Amino acid sequence: MTDDEPSCCSPARDDSATASSGRSAASNNPTPTADAGRETSGGETTTPDTSRMRRLPSGSFRMGTDSDVGFEEDGEGPAREVVVDPFSVGIHAVTNAEFYQFVRETGYTTDAERYGWSFVFEDFLSTEAREHVVGNAGGADWWVGVEGATWFQPEGPDSTVKDRLDHPVVHVSWNDAVAYCEWAGTRLPTEAEWEYAARGGREGSRFPWGDDLEPGGEHRCNVWQGGFPDRDTGEDGYRGTAPVDAFEPNGYGLYNPVGNVWEWCADGFDPAYHETTAAENPLGSAGGEDGESTDDSLRSMRGGSYLCHESWCNRYRVAARSKNTADSSTGNIGFRCVVDG
Template sequence: MSSCCSPDGRPSEHGHATAPAQPGTFNLAVPAPRAAADAGHADVAIPAGTFAMGDPFDEGYAADGETPVHHVSLDAFRVDTTTVTNAAFAAFVDATGYRTESESFGTSAVFHLAVAADRSDILGAVHGTPWWLNVRGADWAHPAGGRSSWEELADHPVVQVSHNDALAYCAWTGRALPTEAQWEYAARGGLEQARYPWGNELHGVADDGSAVHHCNIWQGTFPTENTLDDRFLSTAPARSFEPNGYGMYQTSGNVWEWCADWFLPKYYKTCAAAGTVENPAGPSIGRGRVMRGGSYLCHDSYCNRYRLAARSSNSPDSASGNLGFRTVALP
C-alpha cells in the first residue's frame, strides 16, 4: 500500500492500494447483461441541458483543477438514485463469480476506528496517512476486515471496489460509470452553481437551534474523535438523508464515487478555452481516475472535498473502505 497526498502536502483521506503482479480479472464466462431494474437499480431521468461546471467560489485546492468554471452541454441520461449497494454487488458476484482486485491482492485499506479484524490481520499503517490501516482479508464482502460482513450492511454502498471492479459490474448490467460532467450535472440536482446539493450552507438549523445534518461527513477532531452528530462513523445506508432535486441520494459525503474520466487538473482550462463543451468524456490521459463526492472521512480542516465542484483521483486498481460508485445509462 501507499498513500496519496492532498495538494497542500497533507495526506488525503482516501486509501490507495498498489497492485501486485496479478490484477483481478473479469470472469470471461459472464452472463448476458441484465436489465437495470432486474439488477437492483432504481434510477432517474436527467434532462438534457447546459450547466456551469466547476467551483464558482474558488475555494478548492489549486492542484485539483476545479477552475475555471466552464459551460458544458449534456444529452439526457439516466443515473442511479444511490450508489451501488452491497446487495446489488452481491447479486453480480453470485451471477458471474467475479473476484475483485482487493480479493486478489489479499489486503485493502480500512479506517483505523472502523477495523473489524483479528490483530494478526492488521499489517500496519499506510505511510503518511496513519488513520488508514492495511488489513488482510478486507474486501467488498468484508469491508472492515475479516470480522465484518456485507450482509450486515446490505443497504449500504459497496466499498473496497476498484475502478476496474466498477467497470466489470457495469459490463454485467449494461450500464456505465458516469462521466465527470454527468456526475456533477446530476449531483447538482438542478441548482445553479450551489456549493452543496441542498444549497450553500453546510448545516441547516432546527427549531430548537441545533444543527441539521444533510450528509455523512466527519464531525469532531479528525482522525481521532468523531462526535457522531450525523449518527455515522463509517458508511450510512445508501438512502440516508434527503435526496437532491433529481431524487439522487448522498452526492456529498458517505463514499467517494468513481467516474469514467481520467484525472488531469489542467483539463478545465482546455474546456474553458473551447467555449461550451458538448458531452465531454474527459482527457485521454491522466494520473488516475476521477473520484467525486467526498466521503464519511471528509472534514473541512484538511479535506474540503464534499462540495459539488470538488475533484480527486486514485489509480484504477485502488480500493478502500470509503470508495464506491453509481452507474448511468442512456434514456
C-alpha cells in the same frame, strides 16, 4: 497521493510502503475503457434495470468553481458552461446487496481479493483485525492495509456486510466498478454527468441543497464531525457508511451525492480538466499508453465521504474532485451507475 494532498480522501496502493501485493499476474477483468459497461464481455447488450434511476434531460450547467474554497491543485476550475446529453442515473450508490448479486451470478473476484488486502480506517479495526495489518498509507497513519479486507468483510476477516446490505459497497476499485457496470448493462458517469446530477438543478451552490453544510442545524449528509482524525462524534447519526438512502434527496431525487462514500467516475484524472476537455459531454483522458487504462492510471472520484471534514479535506462539495489509481480500493470508495438516453 502527493504530500500536499490529504490522504483522508483515499490512499492508493502505492501509498503503502510495507503492504505487499499478492496479486496474480492473471486477471479476470477485461481491459476497461471510458466506454466500458455498455455491453457484456460477450458483446451482447444487457438491458439495465432503471427502476431505481432518474432520467435527466439534456441540459447545460455551470460546472466547477472559482471559489477560494476550492483546491487549485485539483483543477476545480475555472467554472465554465458545459452541456450533457440526456441520461439516467441511479438514485443511490450501488449497495452491498446489489454487488452481492453480481458476484453470485458471475463469480467475480475484486482487486482487493486478488491483492489480498485493502485500506481500512484504523479506528474501525477490532483487536483481531489488527493482527492482519500489513502496512500504513504514507503520510496518513489512520489508513492501514488489512489482509482479508474486502467488499464483503469491510473491516477485515472478522467483519461482514450482512447487517449493512443497504449500505454502499466499498473496497471496490475502478476496475471492479466497470466490471459491475458491464454486467448490469450500465456504465460509470462522466464527471460532467456526475456534477450535473449531484447539483440537482441548483446553479453555483456549494452543496446539493445550498451553501450551508447544516442548514438550520440539520444534517444533510454523512461526513465527519469533531476533530479529524482523532474523534468522530457521529452527530449525523453515523460513524462509517450510512444506508444509501439516508438523508433527504437532492432536487433530482438522488440520495447522498456528497458524503458517505466517494464515487468513481469514468474519466481519467487531470488537473487541467476544465481547460482541456470539450464543452459538450466532456470526458477526461484515461491516461496510460495511447489513452488506454492501466492499473496505475489515475481515475476521477467525486462526492467525498464519511471521512471528510472542512478542517482537512473539504472535498464533499459538488465541485470538488479527487483521484485514485484504477486498482486501488478503500473502505470509503463506491460508485453509482448511469445509462444513456
